[in-house]
Amino acid sequence: MAGNFAGAVRRGKLAQDRHDAILARAFRTATDYADLGDRDLVIEAVFESMDVKREVFARLDSVCKPGAVLATNTSYLDINEIAAATRRPESVLGLHFFSPAHMMKLLEVVVAARTAPEVTATGFALARRLGKVAVRAGVCDGFIGNRILAHYRKALDGAVLAGASPYQVDRALVDFGLAMGPYAVGDLAGLDISWANRKRLAPSRDPREVYAEFSDRLCEAGHFGRKTGKGFYIYREGAAPEPNPEVEEIIAAERRARGITPRDLPAPEIVARFMAAMVNEAARTLGDGIAARPGDVDVVMLNGYGFPRWRGGPMHHADTVGLATILADIDRFSTDDDFLWQPAPLLARLSADNRTFASLDG
Numbered sequence: 001m002a003g004n005f006a007g008a009v010r011r012g013k014l015a016q017d018r019h020d021a022i023l024a025r026a027f028r029t030a031t032d033y034a035d036l037g038d039r040d041l042v043i044e045a046v047f048e049s050m051d052v053k054r055e056v057f058a059r060l061d062s063v064c065k066p067g068a069v070l071a072t073n074t075s076y077l078d079i080n081e082i083a084a085a086t087r088r089p090e091s092v093l094g095l096h097f098f099s100p101a102h103m104m105k106l107l108e109v110v111v112a113a114r115t116a117p118e119v120t121a122t123g124f125a126l127a128r129r130l131g132k133v134a135v136r137a138g139v140c141d142g143f144i145g146n147r148i149l150a151h152y153r154k155a156l157d158g159a160v161l162a163g164a165s166p167y168q169v170d171r172a173l174v175d176f177g178l179a180m181g182p183y184a185v186g187d188l189a190g191l192d193i194s195w196a197n198r199k200r201l202a203p204s205r206d207p208r209e210v211y212a213e214f215s216d217r218l219c220e221a222g223h224f225g226r227k228t229g230k231g232f233y234i235y236r237e238g239a240a241p242e243p244n245p246e247v248e249e250i251i252a253a254e255r256r257a258r259g260i261t262p263r264d265l266p267a268p269e270i271v272a273r274f275m276a277a278m279v280n281e282a283a284r285t286l287g288d289g290i291a292a293r294p295g296d297v298d299v300v301m302l303n304g305y306g307f308p309r310w311r312g313g314p315m316h317h318a319d320t321v322g323l324a325t326i327l328a329d330i331d332r333f334s335t336d337d338d339f340l341w342q343p344a345p346l347l348a349r350l351s352a353d354n355r356t357f358a359s360l361d362g
Helices: 002-010 016-026 050-063 081-085 117-130 144-160 165-175 182-189 191-204 215-218 245-256 267-287 295-302 314-321 322-331 345-352
Strands: 041-044 069-072 092-097 106-111 133-137
Touching: 002 016, 041 050, 041 182, 050 081, 069 117, 081 092, 092 345, 106 117, 106 295, 117 133, 117 165, 133 295, 144 182, 144 215, 144 245, 144 267, 144 295, 165 182, 165 267, 182 191, 191 215, 215 245, 267 295, 267 314, 267 322, 267 345, 295 314, 314 322, 322 345
Parallel strands: 041 069, 069 092, 106 133
Antiparallel strands: 092 106
């Protein structure tokens, strides 16, 4: 924290006197749960383990005053199950900050089944005070943003198995307008985080899913990205990231094991796979009521996932290129993987009716 504050001073984002005041008075650390007893709001940010989360919330429930808001920063886990560890599920909600939390604007306010309206309102009020862009989300695995991310990563992993390299994927999508390629983003966030989530979901994975294993192999070797100095890229002090040659070897071995003959994937095809997967899963998210409106999806992807602002967000971009074009791409890619590439009912219905996602925002 001190390093973050000092960095803000160096960049001119924080005045020195304000820095000194924060460290002297406004910021305090503690190691005893009892010190949280008089707090109005507590945000938990421990490891993504349901057992650990439930243990923390049971302890918070025992020490926090009546009316305190108990929030979880979980990226994926079922907040209803977390809330059930307390005697006050109406006081529990999700406040999903995006990494790095002191810089990223997006905040998903995740409303559980029994979250009280005033608790939800408190989450949005906090977002305003913190200068965040808040979006309401329902409870599902990954909420809005990470649910969509998980789906388009499967599509991009499929492109890699088909013949693209992760570096070609990253270059194609940066040229499309993303701030960073998805494999570089994985290195930044920590590959172990998504690995832990994949292991959590493994018992319920549909046997029809084409599951790419090369990211798991990297993690098994202890390569978690920037935090370990090596992931999809190699990170050296004072040098630009460079491709990790071990990655291509791991991918080639997986292709051989699957009997895949790699082919060249041009950048437009990589972008089409990315957009079709993103839009299709976003349509399912809307259909399930996890996102309230298409504009909310655009806000999430623009502010939390580096989607190019000048394209207006994925739903707006889909309207621009035409939903029939997105559906045609899904049908084209289904020849490689007919389980992943199934049209979302809402997308198919809107296209058949010659309507746009924007027509749902009114």
